[in-house]
Amino acid sequence: MSTSRIxxxxxxxxxxxxxxxxxxxxxxxxLDPLVPIHYTPEYKDATDYFRGVVQAGExxxxxxxxxxxxxxxxxxxxxxWQYRYSTxxxxxxxxxxxxxxxxxxxxxxxxxxxxxxxxxxxxxxLRSAEGELDFIxxxxxxxxxxxHTWAYRQxxxxxxxxxxxxxxxxxxxxxxxxxxxxxxxAWSHRFFIVWDSGIRKGEEDRETVTRRELAYTKEMISLxxxxxxxxxxxxxxxxxxxxxxxxxxxxxxxxxxxxSHISGFITPASNETEGVFIDxxxxxxxxxxxxxxxxxxxxxxxxxxxxxxEEGAKKASEYFASLAEKYDPMRKRYWxxxxxEAQAPHPVTVSA
Amino acid sequence: xxxxxxxTDGVETETSEMQFDTEQLISRLFEKSSFDLNSYKLNRxxxxxxxxxxxxxxxxxxxxSQDASQPWLLFWILQSFQTLGVAVDPTTKxxxxxxxxxxxxxxxxxxxxxxxxxHLLPTYAAVxxxxxxxxxxxxxxxxxxxxxxxxxxxxxxxxxxxxxIVCHDAEVDMRGCYCLLTVATLLDMLTxxxxxxxxxxxxxxxxxEGGFSASSYPYFTSDAPNHLSSLLRSPRPSxxxxxxxxxxxxxxSLLLLRAQKDEGKDVLDTKKLLRWAVGxxxxxIEGGGFRGRTNKLVDGCYSWWVGxxxxxxxxxxxxxxxxxxxxxxxxxxxxxxxxxxxEWQDFEDGLFNKQALQKFxxxxxxxxxxxxxxxxxxxxDAYHTLYNLSGLSSAQHHVYRSAEQAAKLESxxxxxxxxxxxxxxxxxxxxxxxxxxxxxxxxxxxxxxDEVASRYVGGKENRVNATHPVFDLTMTTSxxxxxxxxGQNVPIA
Numbered sequence: 153m154s155t156s157r158i159x160x161x162x163x164x165x166x167x168x169x170x171x172x173x174x175x176x177x178x179x180x181x182x183l184d185p186l187v188p189i190h191y192t193p194e195y196k197d198a199t200d201y202f203r204g205v206v207q208a209g210e211x212x213x214x215x216x217x218x219x220x221x222x223x224x225x226x227x228x229x230x231x232x233w234q235y236r237y238s239t240x241x242x243x244x245x246x247x248x249x250x251x252x253x254x255x256x257x258x259x260x261x262x263x264x265x266x267x268x269x270x271x272x273x274x275x276x277x278l279r280s281a282e283g284e285l286d287f288i289x290x291x292x293x294x295x296x297x298x299x300h301t302w303a304y305r306q307x308x309x310x311x312x313x314x315x316x317x318x319x320x321x322x323x324x325x326x327x328x329x330x331x332x333x334x335x336x337x338a339w340s341h342r343f344f345i346v347w348d349s350g351i352r353k354g355e356e357d358r359e360t361v362t363r364r365e366l367a368y369t370k371e372m373i374s375l376x377x378x379x380x381x382x383x384x385x386x387x388x389x390x391x392x393x394x395x396x397x398x399x400x401x402x403x404x405x406x407x408x409x410x411x412s413h414i415s416g417f418i419t420p421a422s423n424e425t426e427g428v429f430i431d432x433x434x435x436x437x438x439x440x441x442x443x444x445x446x447x448x449x450x451x452x453x454x455x456x457x458x459x460x461x462e463e464g465a466k467k468a469s470e471y472f473a474s475l476a477e478k479y480d481p482m483r484k485r486y487w488x489x490x491x492x493e494a495q496a497p498h499p500v501t502v503s504a
Numbered sequence: 505x506x507x508x509x510x511x512t513d514g515v516e517t518e519t520s521e522m523q524f525d526t527e528q529l530i531s532r533l534f535e536k537s538s539f540d541l542n543s544y545k546l547n548r549x550x551x552x553x554x555x556x557x558x559x560x561x562x563x564x565x566x567x568x569s570q571d572a573s574q575p576w577l578l579f580w581i582l583q584s585f586q587t588l589g590v591a592v593d594p595t596t597k598x599x600x601x602x603x604x605x606x607x608x609x610x611x612x613x614x615x616x617x618x619x620x621x622x623h624l625l626p627t628y629a630a631v632x633x634x635x636x637x638x639x640x641x642x643x644x645x646x647x648x649x650x651x652x653x654x655x656x657x658x659x660x661x662x663x664x665x666x667x668x669i670v671c672h673d674a675e676v677d678m679r680g681c682y683c684l685l686t687v688a689t690l691l692d693m694l695t696x697x698x699x700x701x702x703x704x705x706x707x708x709x710x711x712x713e714g715g716f717s718a719s720s721y722p723y724f725t726s727d728a729p730n731h732l733s734s735l736l737r738s739p740r741p742s743x744x745x746x747x748x749x750x751x752x753x754x755x756x757s758l759l760l761l762r763a764q765k766d767e768g769k770d771v772l773d774t775k776k777l778l779r780w781a782v783g784x785x786x787x788x789i790e791g792g793g794f795r796g797r798t799n800k801l802v803d804g805c806y807s808w809w810v811g812x813x814x815x816x817x818x819x820x821x822x823x824x825x826x827x828x829x830x831x832x833x834x835x836x837x838x839x840x841x842x843x844x845x846x847e848w849q850d851f852e853d854g855l856f857n858k859q860a861l862q863k864f865x866x867x868x869x870x871x872x873x874x875x876x877x878x879x880x881x882x883x884x885d886a887y888h889t890l891y892n893l894s895g896l897s898s899a900q901h902h903v904y905r906s907a908e909q910a911a912k913l914e915s916x917x918x919x920x921x922x923x924x925x926x927x928x929x930x931x932x933x934x935x936x937x938x939x940x941x942x943x944x945x946x947x948x949x950x951x952x953x954d955e956v957a958s959r960y961v962g963g964k965e966n967r968v969n970a971t972h973p974v975f976d977l978t979m980t981t982s983x984x985x986x987x988x989x990x991g992q993n994v995p996i997a
Binding site for chain 1: 511512513514515519520558559562563564565567568569570572574577578602603606615616617618619620621623671672673674675677711713717718719741742743745746747778780782783785786787788792798800854855856857860
């Protein structure tokens with residue numbers, strides 16, 4: 153079963169002697185439905201026979217052939233997938249072989265929910281995820297933000313929970329972010345790996361991990377500051393570690409100004425012969441960065457709102473106003489709402 | 505017009521290149537448009553003709569991928585008709601009812617087509633279609649829904665963590681949760697038994713970004729290895745990233761669960777949700793449409809999934825009427841309504857840019873050959889047609905849960921025969937059940953359109969009907985079907 157058994161020349165099921173014992177069932181008997189789909193003769197023929205075998209409750213090798221054929225025509229047919237799966241189980245089929253067959257089908261149908269869920273059912277039965285992460289990584293090469301592929305990878309990691317499997321994840325993420333620092337799926341996966349799934353081997357010292365994550369994110373922001381994915385990650389880290397936003401004020405401030413104002417942040421060294429040094433903890437925006445960055449202005453506004461008091465309210469309000477009027481007018485109403493909130497603070501977390 | 509491209513900071517990547525191409529495609533259309541907003545027109549007749557053709561002549565064979573979504577095809581078209589203010593003739597209504605009923609599975613629920621297994625997504629599409637075209641009595645569709653069997657099937661999909669699989673041997677998915685809760689609400693089946701633990705599941709899917717994912721990993725289920733729960737500090741990680749469709753479904757689910765006396769105290773971070781949602785609105789060069797995930801492209805369907813989300817967020821903030829004037833959610837969190845005497849003043853109310861979203865739908869989403877689309881260069885389809893129109897509706901109208909309306913409905917409630925699952929011992933007192941059903945019915949029907957607040961880019965002839973922020977049905981429709989199933993006789997305004 154590891155290779156497809158769809159015959160090269162198609163013969164309708166209705167003309168196959170070995171299917172003569174099955175009574176095909178048409179989709180509708182007398183009804184003239186609205187929104188009809190004008191099926192190809194092959195699809196109509198195969199699904200008529202599928203309804204026939206389901207009606208008869210048949211579980212057999214030829215049912216596996218039939219379901220494979222229909223899936224090749226329509227990978228979203230969840231009833232066919234379900235019947236295939238329960239037939240595999242009923243026949244005590246070789247599920248490892250089925251997984252191999254799926255490697256081909258998945259590669260052609262990355263956007264189908266069913267393709268990924270079928271693998272999940274198989275792995276749950278096999279209790280082995282050998283080679284699975286490599287397979288998924290190859291699929292991600294094809295489609296780097298595929299929702300199902302990423303969710304499936306996270307399921308595999310959580311379900312099998314093997315230190316060796318977790319160990320390679322940061323490397324994969326960094327490879328993907330090196331290619332495209334704006335890949336939000338990769339950033340999300342990073343959050344899943346580092347923060348959301350417990351403490352992995354070698355990551356027990358959380359202060360070190362926090363420092364590493366902040367340093368990495370700052371570096372990615374300095375490379376391309378107008379990248380919401382990186383700022384969202386940064387906020388996520390601070391929230392998860394209960395670190396005040398204001399701890400990053402020195403880092404964020406240069407990003408909220410135009411380039412000509414940044415030089416003031418390069419601190420003269422105490423030893424004059426060494427000239428100036430750059431604060432390695434707080435990398436500056438690259439020369440090609442487009443500044444000021446609205447995401448940094450927002451961050452500063454939030455810092456001042458967090459600080460509170462009269463000065464905090466005033467400064468936050470000024471930053472929100474600059475977003476509303478100048479730097480991000482699309483979200484004018486939201487920034488005005490935030491401005492009002494900063495001036496008369498309310499807790500905004502409510503229970504639904 | 506001058507449009508500012510999204511800055512790349514000198515770092516070109518696949519994301520920025522696709523973003524650039526999309527900005528070019530969309531801004532070119534805006535450059536061709538007049539500065540005069542009155543010239544922006546909804547091509548109503550063109551879209552109607554296109555929808556009528558799909559409805560009667562059907563879909564060519566390349567739509568075979570929709571074969572397991574047949575009730576959806578009908579729902580997208582029927583609800584588009586409703587949004588465009590078009591009534592369906594009695595003969596067509598009957599054909600629609602018969603088409604839908606052919607998908608009901610003998611063991612309960614609706615499948616994606618005749619003979620297909622029951623699945624939560626087509627069950628929502630089928631029941632909502634019947635809400636639109638159906639009626640009580642023989643052949644009317646409403647009484648032919650087998651609620652007892654559907655309820656048993658719902659229970660069979662329930663997972664120990666409060667989530668639901670969408671179909672036997674299938675995945676857990678937030679869309680399925682929303683579909684189940686909507687159907688159970690409309691049909692008076694939203695029992696405490698059915699939804700115990702569901703709120704905690706939905707809450708577990710809020711991600712660090714603020715939006716919600718498709719599902720989460722239930723470490724504590726009985727079939728997971730025991731050592732895991734002690735190993736993991738954060739026991740229910742979300743699987744997948746924050747996404748517009750799942751976020752709408754999650755937040756709508758939480759609102760549908762609000763009338764339950766839930767055991768959980770799971771907190772939704774509304775501030776983070778709001779920040780994420782406003783961040784999904786594209787810049788002017790992208791036409792002000794919505795994207796579904798950070799750093800992805802705008803797409804017309806998110807006009808509803810994210811644009812429509814704001815009515816729900818306003819409600820969570822306790823500020824359904826006027827976010828700037830009022831934020832006393834403290835009175836809200838204990839289930840009481842504040843007063844809603846506030847007025848909605850100017851065009852730009854709402855926490856997102858409603859004017860920009862209307863422009864986006866009118867300029868970027870309309871196909872010149874009929875129907876609405878993801879973005880220029882993509883063909884129109886029934887799905888994008890409905891969700892662009894629904895998004896347009898949410899940007900034109902102001903719909904909020906009115907305390908006044910709620911009080912009125914509450915006073916009009918009459919005791920009626922409830923749905924009671926067969927073969928189960930009653931876990932609710934008669935009084936408790938009556939109170940619960942009243943809360944659910946009142947909550948579902950107190951959404952009200954503030955008609956003075958409607959604003960139409962391009963003039964009143966672009967008006968589409970207001971839609972229920974949770975169900976995406978017209979409020980007349982959801983009122984009619986809930987009146988029937990909850991045994992209420994309140995006249996429909």
